[in-house]
Amino acid sequence: MGKTTPEIKNRKAFHDYHIDDRIEAGIMLSGTEVKSVRMGRVSLRDAYVDFSSGEPILVGLSISKYDNRGYTDHGVHRPRKLLMHRREIKQWARKVLEKGYTVIPLRLYFNDRNYAKLELGLAQGKRQYDKRKAIADREAKRDVARAKKEAQSWNR
Numbered sequence: 001m002g003k004t005t006p007e008i009k010n011r012k013a014f015h016d017y018h019i020d021d022r023i024e025a026g027i028m029l030s031g032t033e034v035k036s037v038r039m040g041r042v043s044l045r046d047a048y049v050d051f052s053s054g055e056p057i058l059v060g061l062s063i064s065k066y067d068n069r070g071y072t073d074h075g076v077h078r079p080r081k082l083l084m085h086r087r088e089i090k091q092w093a094r095k096v097l098e099k100g101y102t103v104i105p106l107r108l109y110f111n112d113r114n115y116a117k118l119e120l121g122l123a124q125g126k127r128q129y130d131k132r133k134a135i136a137d138r139e140a141k142r143d144v145a146r147a148k149k150e151a152q153s154w155n156r
Contacts, residue, residue, distance in 0.1 A: 005110040008037070010044035013104050015131060017123035022106065023092070026083030027058065027118045032066040037116060039066075042108055049082065049103035049120060051093035056082040058105065058118070082118065095122060 013019070029037065036042070041064035050057045058080045065076060084092075095101050106119045126134075 005038055005114075006040035007107055007109040008040060008042045008044060009107045010047075010105055012045055013106055013121065013123065015126075015134070017102070017104065017121070017125055018130075019106070019121040019123050020101070021122040023084070023088060023120050023122075025056065025088075025118050025120055027108070027116050028081045028083065029063075029116055033063050034116065035068075036063050036066045037108065038110075044105045044108060047105050049092075049105075050079075051089070051096055051103075054089075054093075056084055056089055056092075056103075058082055061105070082120075092120075092122065100124070 043062040046062075047058055047060040050059050060077065061080060062077055092103060096103060102123050102125065103120050104123050106121045108116065108118050111117050
């Protein structure tokens with residue numbers, strides 16, 4: 001029996017941003033942080049990546065404290081370094097500086113080798129009217145599907 005590891009998703013990201021590109025990055029975590037992540041006690045909601053120091057730093061990620069920790073402890077909101085190739089760092093940092101993009105985490109998971117990985121998205125913020133339009137489109141699609149299902153039940 002293998003352990004199931006959670007996949008933490010940032011559902012709010014798709015509501016607030018247009019995602020243009022995606023990339024996978026490693027994340028440096030301490031031992032108690034890994035255990036908290038495995039328990040699913042993570043919030044990606046307000047996190048973003050900062051390239052100002054020349055390396056990708058994840059800011060705003062919230063990992064709750066591990067209950068059975070010893071004398072060591074990790075900061076709940078401390079900045080965490082991301083592991084990316086130099087070429088990817090330069091490319092994404094350039095886009096963030098030039099075009100007004102933001103790099104946000106979309107999901108946090110463990111790969112098949114049990115390394116913590118973060119799926120990052122190159123995002124551009126949505127305006128309020130874009131959000132309303134997306135909600136209206138989703139509701140219209142739901143109404144059409146409901147009408148089709150109802151019509152099929154009448155045809156039987």
